[in-house]
Amino acid sequence: MSRAAEGPTLRVGILVFDGVKMLDFIGPAEVFHEASQVAARYEILFISTTGEDVTSSMGLRIGVQSAVADVPELHTLIIPGSERAPEVFTDELLGAVRTLADRSARVASICTGAFALAATGLLDGRTTTTHWKFAPTLQATFPQLTVQKDAIFVHDGKFHSSAGVAAGIDLALALLEQDYGSDVARSVAQLLLVYMKRSGSQSQFSASLKVKPIRSPIARSVTELVHADPTRPHTVRDLASHVNVSPRHLTRIMRDELDATPTEYVASIRLDIAVSHLESGTSVAEAALATGYTSPVSFRRAFVTRFGITPSQYQRRFHTSKASTG
Secondary structure, three states: OOHHHHOOOEEEEEEOOOOOOHHHHHHHHHHHHHHHHHOOOEEEEEEEOOOOOEEOOOOOEEOOOEEHHHOOOEEEEEEOOOOOOOOOOOHHHHHHHHHHHHOEEEEEEEOOHHHHHHHHOOOOOOEEOOOOOOHHHHHHHOOOOEEOOOEOEEEEOOEEEEOOOOHHHHHHHHHHHHHHOHHHHHHHHHHHOOOOOOOOOOEOOOHHHHOOOOOOHHHHHHHHHHHHOOOOOOOHHHHHHHOOOOHHHHHHHHHHHHOOOHHHHHHHHHHHHHHHHHHOOOOHHHHHHHOOOOOHHHHHHHHHHHHOOOHHHHHHHHHHHHHHHO
16 A cells, blocks of 8 residues: 555645736646645645635636635645736735645745745745746845745745746645655656756756846857857956956956856856756766866866755756656
8 A cells, every 4th residue: 555545635725816827836736636646645725815716817717615714724835926926915815825824734835926925924034935037026025034046946944935837846846755755756757747856956047048138249259258168267367368358357247247257157157068968868077077177076066056966966866857757
């Protein structure tokens, strides 16, 4: 008999409201639903403040099974986000969040759902995350929080938070793994055709995606040089010489254009390429050599700083999920 069949049913409540972003909660809901088809036991309950159906940001009606007042104890509460945050979180909705959080053993916000938790004071003194687009506003509005703007998901006490959209699936898989173990989580990842799973501390996007349109010909020339051959040493002095400016002037331009020093930019590009090598089956030593690191040790140190796990751990996780989803 499976572990799930012997244990209690875990009730997952999803608080929905007018203007909710569907993908924020549909992805996590599918994780828990598919888990129940494999080996887990979850009951998924859609909740609104009044028990009436709501309308998503796309204009689709969402059926609701319970009003907040009628909700029993929850194992997990999920608070999805909205593009209209934070104003979409009315006093009535924040009251619902407080009530449900008190009845829940575990609380998870998806994307801008973090604004709702923050506004209730439940996250005071804690660490959280949200979609990178909203992270500066969340931090400025609630300075009593620590916002990890670049994390996929974050865990602090009974509170969990994730970046938007697909990151909600990553978080749900992590929660499933807590409840039923890695084998069940990998099976669900296989059914959903997703990888099991990105590290919570992994960056929400790569260095190349962070780059806003480059106005400066100097910065553009430097980035093109780095992309052409990331394995070269690319010291600040060498890069500055390439564009005939001083190292200090180049550093100022790169910070203005790319929010990174030349050294930071080179490191980010190398690590993005290293990830591709690791995912293709290249050994850690070969990935280090292919991306210009002087040794596997220096590569490992840079990788851990960026992603929070070692290259070997990343590769094992990727290959395990690839074998499951193939």
